[in-house]
Amino acid sequence: METLRVASLSKKYGDYSAVKDISFSVSEGECLGILGVNGAGKTTTLKMIYSANKITSGDVYILGKNISTLADRGKTNLGIVAQEDMLDTTLTVFENLIAHGICYGIKLGELKARTQKLLKFVQLAEYANKMISELSGGMKRRVVLARALLNEPEMIILDEPTVGLDIQSRNIIWNKLKMLKKQGVSIVITSHYMNEIEFLADRLLIIDSGVIKDEGTITGLLDKYQEKDMEELFLRLTNNK
Numbered sequence: 001m002e003t004l005r006v007a008s009l010s011k012k013y014g015d016y017s018a019v020k021d022i023s024f025s026v027s028e029g030e031c032l033g034i035l036g037v038n039g040a041g042k043t044t045t046l047k048m049i050y051s052a053n054k055i056t057s058g059d060v061y062i063l064g065k066n067i068s069t070l071a072d073r074g075k076t077n078l079g080i081v082a083q084e085d086m087l088d089t090t091l092t093v094f095e096n097l098i099a100h101g102i103c104y105g106i107k108l109g110e111l112k113a114r115t116q117k118l119l120k121f122v123q124l125a126e127y128a129n130k131m132i133s134e135l136s137g138g139m140k141r142r143v144v145l146a147r148a149l150l151n152e153p154e155m156i157i158l159d160e161p162t163v164g165l166d167i168q169s170r171n172i173i174w175n176k177l178k179m180l181k182k183q184g185v186s187i188v189i190t191s192h193y194m195n196e197i198e199f200l201a202d203r204l205l206i207i208d209s210g211v212i213k214d215e216g217t218i219t220g221l222l223d224k225y226q227e228k229d230m231e232e233l234f235l236r237l238t239n240n241k
């Protein structure tokens with residue numbers, strides 16, 4: 001089943017075209033890795049999918065529904081890990097998740113149970129009552145991942161989820177994402193870490209200057225361009241080689 005379909009999506013900031021007529025789709029339980037140099041248009045694309053950016057033209061369908069027709073756009077089926085953590089530093093870890101869950105209309109009893117389960121899932125159960133300011137960067141990213149999963153989304157969108165994290169924190173996040181994928185959750189992820197993409201992505205979308213340069217499986221693209229690794233492939237498709 002198709003979880004996400006992006007059709008002829010474009011974004012202009014004033015006269016500048018950041019995303020130009022791109023189309024792709026993601027199936028149930030599939031992970032799509034979006035690669036591109038700084039400024040290629042990855043975040044702009046993701047933000048249009050999760051309704052943080054106004055779409056200039058084109059359509060986004062989540063589980064077959066055009067998001068422009070949804071009253072509460074995209075909220076119901078999406079989990080979002082944006083580049084910025086956007087955690088409330090005046091609240092504890094537990095309170096942050098509860099406040100977020102309330103926004104989704106999850107009943108308090110159920111919300112508390114989910115929060116406890118998710119904090120265990122991201123290995124932060126013992127930090128539940130700590131203030132956000134007492135956490136390391138890696139711990140905060142794990143709280144953001146737990147927060148993204150509170151509404152039990154069918155698709156998670158992650159914009160550079162592990163940037164700056166140590167390998168332990170990265171591994172925790174990667175393994176959790178792999179587990180979710182096995183459970184049928186669809187994932188769209190951007191990253192500058194090729195090993196992250198190699199570990200998680202079933203399919204790649206390489207974008208450059210707002211257009212799709214190519215897409216396919218890692219092995220399919222390596223074969224097509226006769227490159228031996230992802231870095232070489234990436235450099236070739238983004239005109240740096």
Ligand SMILES: Nc1ncnc2c1ncn2[C@@H]1O[C@H](COP(=O)(O)OP(=O)(O)OP(=O)(O)O)[C@@H](O)[C@H]1O
Binds near residue numbers: 018036040043
């Ligand atoms: N709010 C904005 N107003 C004007 N231009 C913007 C805005 N946001 C992004 N841009 C421009 O749009 C282009 C695409 O930016 P975007 O953030 O989507 O790139 P990206 O591929 O996510 O880059 P990075 O890897 O650095 O996160 C860039 O040229 C950027 O300067």
